[in-house]
Amino acid sequence: HNFTLLMAEFRKQLDDLGAKNGGKHYLLTVAMPGGPGMDNRYERADVAKYLDWINLMTYDLHGPWDPTTNFNAPLYQAYNDPGDASLNVDAVVTDYLDAGVPPEKIVMGVPFYGHSWLGVGFTDDGLYQPSVYGAAPGKFEKGSPIYTEIVSDYLPTYKRIWDSESQVPYLYNINTALFISYDDPQSIAAKAGYAKDKNLGGIMIWELSQGNVDLLNAIQKGFQTGGTPHLEPTRDP
Numbered sequence: 001h002n003f004t005l006l007m008a009e010f011r012k013q014l015d016d017l018g019a020k021n022g023g024k025h026y027l028l029t030v031a032m033p034g035g036p037g038m039d040n041r042y043e044r045a046d047v048a049k050y051l052d053w054i055n056l057m058t059y060d061l062h063g064p065w066d067p068t069t070n071f072n073a074p075l076y077q078a079y080n081d082p083g084d085a086s087l088n089v090d091a092v093v094t095d096y097l098d099a100g101v102p103p104e105k106i107v108m109g110v111p112f113y114g115h116s117w118l119g120v121g122f123t124d125d126g127l128y129q130p131s132v133y134g135a136a137p138g139k140f141e142k143g144s145p146i147y148t149e150i151v152s153d154y155l156p157t158y159k160r161i162w163d164s165e166s167q168v169p170y171l172y173n174i175n176t177a178l179f180i181s182y183d184d185p186q187s188i189a190a191k192a193g194y195a196k197d198k199n200l201g202g203i204m205i206w207e208l209s210q211g212n213v214d215l216l217n218a219i220q221k222g223f224q225t226g227g228t229p230h231l232e233p234t235r236d237p
Contacts, residue, residue: 004043004050011050031055031109034092036084038099045100052105055204056096059111061087062181064135064143069126072115072181074166075191076230081166082128088166089191090230093198107201110191110219112211113146114182125161126172126179136178146210150182162186164231185218192222 007028014026032042032054048054062070062083070083077088085091089108096106119132135143139153150171158171158180168187171180183191192203203219205211 001043004046007047007050027052029053029055031057033057034086034095035061036086038095044096048101048105053107053201054096054101054105055107056092056109057206058089058092058109059206060115061089061092063115064117064131068128068130069117069120069179070128070181071163071166071168071170072113073111073183073191074163074168075187075194076166078163078165080128089194093194093200097198103199104201107204108191108195109204109206110188111183111206112208112215113144113206114150114180116143116145116178116180118176118178120172120177120179122172122174122177125159125170126177127161127163127170129179131179132177136180145180145182147182147184147215148210148212150180151212154180167191167228167231183215185214185221188215188218189222189225190228192219193225193227194222196223197227 010028014028018024018026028051030051034056038044059073061073063072068082070081074088076090077085086095093106093108097103116136116138117131117134118136120126121129123129138145139149140146154171158173160169160171162169167190169182169184195203
């Protein structure tokens with residue numbers, strides 16, 4: 001509740017300042033997370049009244065802090081996903097909409113980086129498997145390779161698998177026992193298309209310098225074409 005009051009005070013003071021400066025409107029935005037228990041953490045519909053938009057952090061839904069591998073930012077939850085049902089992009093966006101946040105005030109986040117685990121067995125090419133060592137070494141940050149690093153150092157020798165249910169790719173190498181969840185042009189375009197179809201305010205990126213023009217073009221492609229159909233889970237239990 002104090003957070004709501006703080007945003008209301010910011011809005012009031014920014015509006016007062018704008019009135020003194022010839023009717024100028026000053027933007028007030030925040031970044032907010034998703035996941036379990038959000039109704040107990042924020043008064044989201046009330047907060048949204050004072051904000052121009054919310055940058056929704058629809059990434060870091062899973063990472064090497066988890067004992068088993070999973071997707072950094074799955075668009076949807078796959079049938080076999082052992083994680084919480086709230087930890088996917090669609091669930092987070094839907095939760096905010098159901099909480100009363102107008103769609104045009106939601107700017108959906110996409111990651112230009114991935115997460116990696118080391119010491120992962122070869123079952124299902126490492127997906128949803130335990131990790132012996134946790135976060136894998138990285139060129140810039142342990143457990144979080146950026147997209148340009150993935151393209152140069154991993155894609156040439158790692159097996160890329162597209163998960164049609166979650167609509168994101170992952171990489172695995174049986175020789176190194178290393179698993180990487182990341183986003184690429186295919187998944188980024190699907191997410192931008194999803195944002196368009198849901199009439200959201202747009203897409204925001206964490207973080208621009210970690211990607212390249214292929215990812216930016218993918219965002220534009222998604223805005224132009226819309227999303228891909230949501231495939232209901234079909235895997236055997």
